[in-house]
Amino acid sequence: MTRQADKPFLYVVVCAAGVAEEVSKLITAAQERNWDVGVIATPLGLGFIDAVAIEAQTGYPIRSAWRSPGDPRPFPDPDAVAVAPATFNTINKWAAGIADTLALGTLCEASGLGVPIAVLPRVSDGLAAHPAYEESVARLSRMGVLFGDRHEGGADGFGWERALDLLATRGGHGAGRVRP
Numbered sequence: 001m002t003r004q005a006d007k008p009f010l011y012v013v014v015c016a017a018g019v020a021e022e023v024s025k026l027i028t029a030a031q032e033r034n035w036d037v038g039v040i041a042t043p044l045g046l047g048f049i050d051a052v053a054i055e056a057q058t059g060y061p062i063r064s065a066w067r068s069p070g071d072p073r074p075f076p077d078p079d080a081v082a083v084a085p086a087t088f089n090t091i092n093k094w095a096a097g098i099a100d101t102l103a104l105g106t107l108c109e110a111s112g113l114g115v116p117i118a119v120l121p122r123v124s125d126g127l128a129a130h131p132a133y134e135e136s137v138a139r140l141s142r143m144g145v146l147f148g149d150r151h152e153g154g155a156d157g158f159g160w161e162r163a164l165d166l167l168a169t170r171g172g173h174g175a176g177r178v179r180p
């Protein structure tokens with residue numbers, strides 16, 4: 001698909017949680033709000049989504065690994081990022097500054113550049129009780145990252161559009177540039 005230059009570009013970062021199988025709901029909602037959308041999945045997140053369907057829906061290849069140095073960049077710079085679902089693992093690694101997946105490297109850089117980022121955590125009560133979780137959310141929040149309520153249940157009621165509502169509070173379109 002040709003880049004829709006008149007539309008802002010949203011990165012949807014998808015982690016390895018069960019609700020990821022319904023991420024098409026977020027993509028549809030974002031497109032209805034005039035976002036052009038590209039998906040970055042964590043390596044394990046790839047196993048939770050229907051890559052063929054999502055690539056057809058977005059018009060872009062799903063990214064999960066870094067490109068080779070000489071290859072063109074598959075996505076334009078993001079105007080905003082939605083992390084949904086966000087796992088315990090990715091939230092903690094992001095807060096710690098670990099960038100060992102394309103998703104994490106993109107998040108670490110985008111938050112550093114001031115690109116608006118909204119996060120919908122899908123983290124169980126047990127994992128959320130680990131002290132690292134609260135500290136990570138607090139650290140990322142201080143960096144300006146926007147958090148929706150933590151979701152603990154199944155796919156019902158995940159509230160995908162909350163990510164877009166949070167981004168709208170930041171004017172929706174980013175100030176920063178990243179070049180993953």
Ligand SMILES: Cc1cc2nc3c(=O)[nH]c(=O)nc-3n(C[C@H](O)[C@H](O)[C@H](O)COP(=O)(O)O)c2cc1C
Nearest residue numbers: 015016017018042044045087088089090122123124
């Ligand atoms: C079926 C299944 C469902 C999972 N659901 C969640 C979840 O909702 N939240 C979570 O934090 N981890 C969940 N996990 C564990 C993560 O997949 C695991 O921590 C993984 O390392 C996360 O990788 P990522 O953060 O790079 O996507 C689930 C694992 C499986 C196999």
